[in-house]
Amino acid sequence: MKSPVTFRLNGSATAVFADSGANLLDVLRRGCGDLSPKYGCGQGTCGACTVLIDGEPHVSCLVLAETVAGRSVETTGGLSNGPDLHPLQRAFIEGFAAQCGYCTPGMLMSAKALLDRNPNPARSDVEEAISGNLCRCTGYEPIIDAILEAAKQRGAA
Amino acid sequence: MVEVQTYPTVGEAASAMDDQARFLGGGTLIMNRVNYGDRRFSRIVRTTDASLSEIRVEGERLEVGAGVTMAAILASRDLDFLSPAARAVGGPAIRNMASVGGNLMAPHPYGDLAVALLALDAIVRMVSGEELSLEDFLARRNGVVRSLLIRRPRSDEFRFKKVSRVKPKGVSVMSMAARLTRSTGRLSGVRVAYGAMAPTPVRVRAVENALEGVSLDHAGIAAALSAATEGLDPPDDPIASGWYRREVAPVHLRRLLLGEDAR
Ligand SMILES: Cc1cc2nc3c(=O)[nH]c(=O)nc-3n(C[C@H](O)[C@H](O)[C@H](O)COP(=O)(O)OP(=O)(O)OC[C@H]3O[C@@H](n4cnc5c(N)ncnc54)[C@H](O)[C@@H]3O)c2cc1C
Ligand code: FES
Ligand code: FES
Numbered sequence: 001m002k003s004p005v006t007f008r009l010n011g012s013a014t015a016v017f018a019d020s021g022a023n024l025l026d027v028l029r030r031g032c033g034d035l036s037p038k039y040g041c042g043q044g045t046c047g048a049c050t051v052l053i054d055g056e057p058h059v060s061c062l063v064l065a066e067t068v069a070g071r072s073v074e075t076t077g078g079l080s081n082g083p084d085l086h087p088l089q090r091a092f093i094e095g096f097a098a099q100c101g102y103c104t105p106g107m108l109m110s111a112k113a114l115l116d117r118n119p120n121p122a123r124s125d126v127e128e129a130i131s132g133n134l135c136r137c138t139g140y141e142p143i144i145d146a147i148l149e150a151a152k153q154r155g156a157a
Numbered sequence: 158m159v160e161v162q163t164y165p166t167v168g169e170a171a172s173a174m175d176d177q178a179r180f181l182g183g184g185t186l187i188m189n190r191v192n193y194g195d196r197r198f199s200r201i202v203r204t205t206d207a208s209l210s211e212i213r214v215e216g217e218r219l220e221v222g223a224g225v226t227m228a229a230i231l232a233s234r235d236l237d238f239l240s241p242a243a244r245a246v247g248g249p250a251i252r253n254m255a256s257v258g259g260n261l262m263a264p265h266p267y268g269d270l271a272v273a274l275l276a277l278d279a280i281v282r283m284v285s286g287e288e289l290s291l292e293d294f295l296a297r298r299n300g301v302v303r304s305l306l307i308r309r310p311r312s313d314e315f316r317f318k319k320v321s322r323v324k325p326k327g328v329s330v331m332s333m334a335a336r337l338t339r340s341t342g343r344l345s346g347v348r349v350a351y352g353a354m355a356p357t358p359v360r361v362r363a364v365e366n367a368l369e370g371v372s373l374d375h376a377g378i379a380a381a382l383s384a385a386t387e388g389l390d391p392p393d394d395p396i397a398s399g400w401y402r403r404e405v406a407p408v409h410l411r412r413l414l415l416g417e418d419a420r
Contacts, residue, residue, distance in 0.1 A: 001158075001160065003161070019158065020160055021158055021159035021161055021201065023188055023192060042189070042193065043189040043192065043193070044185055044188075044189060044247070044250075044251060047250065053253075056228070057249055057250040057253060058250050058253055058254055059250045059251065059254070061192060062183075062184050062185050062189060062192075062254065063188070064161065064184050064188060064201065064203070066161060066163065066203075067184075067203075110249065127325060128325050131248040131325045131326040132247060132248020132250045132251060132326060133248070
């Protein structure tokens with residue numbers, strides 16, 4: 001059985017049919033063709049599937065798709081403004097904060113939620129904000145530095 | 158494939174429950190089971206009833222809806238005494254989803270918030286209208302919870318601590334909570350609860366009894382520390398062995414009771 005779900009995806013009105021019991025990650029990737037959130041574990045542990053729902057980070061693999069009806073979902077796919085990358089994306093590239101890149105979309109969304117709420121975070125705020133996102137490659141330091149750098153760039157802009 | 162049924166009121170949702178159904182809170186545990194094809198249930202029952210997410214305050218008495226999330230607890234000034242326990246649950250994304258009701262049902266080693274609620278003598282209000290102590294609820298764990306009734310502790314009398322190997326986010330080696338009520342300078346009617354030390358969060362009567370009438374200092378709590386794991390058989394899991402949990406419990410209990418800083 002499928003049920004219709006309508007919500008906003010990166011600002012655009014979106015309607016999809018979700019399989020009964022499907023999680024939001026599945027619906028975004030298969031239903032909407034937005035491949036930016038990644039599937040790592042399907043159990044909330046890795047954070048690769050992190051998206052924002054009404055501005056707050058959620059692990060989309062554990063969100064029952066029907067529960068986002070009428071809400072606003074943001075993914076890394078909607079971060080850039082045309083060819084202009086988001087300051088976080090630029091800082092990640094320049095700071096070598098992505099190696100294999102699998103964790104990156106989730107890291108970016110957790111970081112965006114932080115900077116939207118707290119434009120001037122301390123290092124410990126950044127550590128806390130990405131504490132639900134695992135990275136197997138970088139050892140985290142370049143990611144933390146890149147998020148702090150993006151905050152600085154945004155403040156300067 | 159699991160069937161999803163959505164009801165406008167929590168009463169209707171509760172009436173739709175049976176052995177094949179799971180009531181959906183934030184879904185952090187249920188959706189994991191769905192993703193991995195758990196066949197022990199075939200239906201998810203959910204409600205869009207906003208009253209389940211309300212926090213009501215009447216002086217010192219608080220009613221916290223079962224659908225209130227850890228993030229909502231952290232955002233509420235009225236529930237500031239619960240923030241150390243709410244912050245101990247998962248990372249930020251999990252806290253935006255994880256509900257109070259789900260935390261009461263979470264299997265070992267989860268249930269960090271429930272540990273704090275146990276030490277606060279929380280009363281569980283079921284959708285059926287029945288009210289029972291959280292301890293009694295944990296012993297049977299069935300039915301749909303509407304809310305928890307809590308009396309605000311005095312600011313200096315409530316303590317919570319979670320011991321984990323990974324910071325800032327890690328699963329419990331154990332969690333501990335204490336409400337250190339006093340009468341004429343001595344401890345009296347103290348509550349102590351542990352998580353990850355038994356199949357569910359538990360009150361620790363041996364410690365509570367050993368703290369009756371003593372002063373809150375090294376000498377006063379010595380008997381309580383000796384009784385730290387009396388009557389408990391802490392489980393082995395990938396985080397820690399039962400032996401390890403038993404060995405370190407008195408150290409963490411001392412830090413909790415005396416408010417000693419542990420990194
Ligand atoms: C990565 C990760 C990290 C975690 N870390 C922690 C942690 O550090 N500490 C911790 O305590 N937990 C942790 N958890 C476990 C879990 O997120 C929490 O225990 C959470 O509070 C469960 O609530 P939920 O609303 O998501 O539950 P759900 O998945 O919605 O439900 C869980 C169970 O509770 C039942 N239930 C839900 N609401 C009610 C109700 N109103 N009445 C009766 N039954 C109900 C459901 O039917 C189900 O059986 C973690 C989980 C994940 C995935
Ligand atoms: S895929 Fe969702 S947290 Fe790992
Ligand atoms: S860059 Fe590979 S997991 Fe983070």
